[in-house]
C-alpha cells in the first residue's frame with residue numbers, strides 16, 4: 001500500500017505550496033536533493049574529476065536503476081539533459097530519405113513537431129497526422145490505414161503536455177511491430193506516472209525527463225534505445241565520449257547507448273536522477289499510478305460540479321494532468337490568482353499543442369497536474385480558491 005503521509009514527510013516542498021504543477025516540474029523527495037547537493041559539495045572538496053571518479057560505481061548504478069524502471073538493459077540507456085534532447089538524438093539520427101513517411105498524432109509535443117518540420121525541410125520527409133478516435137486518443141484504425149500506405153517511423157507522445165489523455169502506447173507498439181515500423185515514444189509525461197515496460201510497449205526508442213513525474217532534478221533526462229535502434233541510428237553529433245579518435249583520419253563510434261551522450265555532464269544531477277528513480281521504484285509504479293488516477297478523477301468530478309468550469313481532458317484512459325477553463329476568465333488570470341492563494345498550476349497555451357487545442361477550438365487552458373502525494377485536502381483548497 002502506498003503511504004501518502006510518508007511520501008509527504010519525505011517532500012519538504014509540501015509544507016510551502018500546494019503543488020499541482022507536477023507536469024511542469026514536481027517537488028523532489030529529500031533524498032534527491034541531498035544526493036545532488038552532496039555530490040556538488042564533494043566536487044568542491046576534492047575536485048570535480050576526482051569526485052566523479054570516486055562516485056563511478058554509483059553513477060553506473062543510475063543506468064541500472066533506469067533500466068530496471070523501464071525493463072531495459074543499462075547499455076540501452078543514455079543520460080542526457082532533457083527529454084527533448086533525448087528525442088532529438090534519436091530522430092535526427094535516423095537515416096531519412098526524401099519521401100519517407102513519418103506518422104505522428106494529435107498529442108505530439110511542440111518541440112517534436114518543430115523538429116519533424118525541420119526534418120521535412122531538410123530531407124523532404126512527409127509528415128502524416130493520425131487522427132483521434134471518438135474518445136480522443138490516437139485512432140488505431142487510421143494508424144493501420146496509413147501504415148498500409150507505407151511509413152518508416154511512428155512518433156507518438158504517450159501523455160500530452162496539455163491534458164489527461166493517456167494514449168494506447170502498447171497497442172500502437174504492437175501495430176508498429178507488425179509493420180516493422182520504427183516506433184519513437186515520447187514518455188516525457190508518462191515516466192514516473194504510468195508503469196513503463198519497453199518490452200511490452202515495443203518501442204524502438206523512448207525519451208524521458210527527470211524533473212516531472214519522476215521527481216528528479218531539473219536538467220536531467222534519458223533515452224532508451226532498443227538493440228535495433230542502436231544499429232539503425234547514428235548520433236547527429238559526436239564527441240570523444242560517443243566515439244574514439246582512432247587515428248588522424250578515423251574515428252569509431254561506441255556501440256552502446258552512451259554514443260548519444262556528451263562527455264561533459266552534470267554528475268550531481270545525474271546521481272539525483274538515480275535517487276529519484278530508486279524512490280519511484282520503492283514507491284511502486286503500479287500503486288502510484290492508481291493513486292494518481294483516483295485523485296485526478298476526484299478533481300475532475302469536483303471541477304465538473306462548479307457551474308462555470310469546463311474540464312477538457314479526453315481519451316479512454318486518463319492520468320494526472322487535468323486541464324480546464326473558467327468561463328470568461330483567461331487561463332493566465334486563473335493561474336495567477338491560484339498562485340497568490342499558494343496553489344501552483346500552469347497554463348497550456350495553444351502553441352504547445354497546435355495539432356490539438358486549435359483543432360478543438362480551445363484557447364489556453366489551466367493545467368493542474370496531480371501526483372500521488374497530492375491529497376483530497378489540497379483538492380478542496382483548489383476548489384475553494386476557484387469558488388471565490
Ligand SMILES: Cc1ncc(COP(=O)(O)O)c(C=O)c1O
Pocket residue numbers: 023081082083084085109111157159160161186188189208209210221
Ligand atoms: C509530452 C512532452 N514531451 C516533451 C517535453 C519536453 O521535455 P523537456 O523539457 O524535458 O525537454 C515535454 C515538456 O513539457 C512534454 O510535456
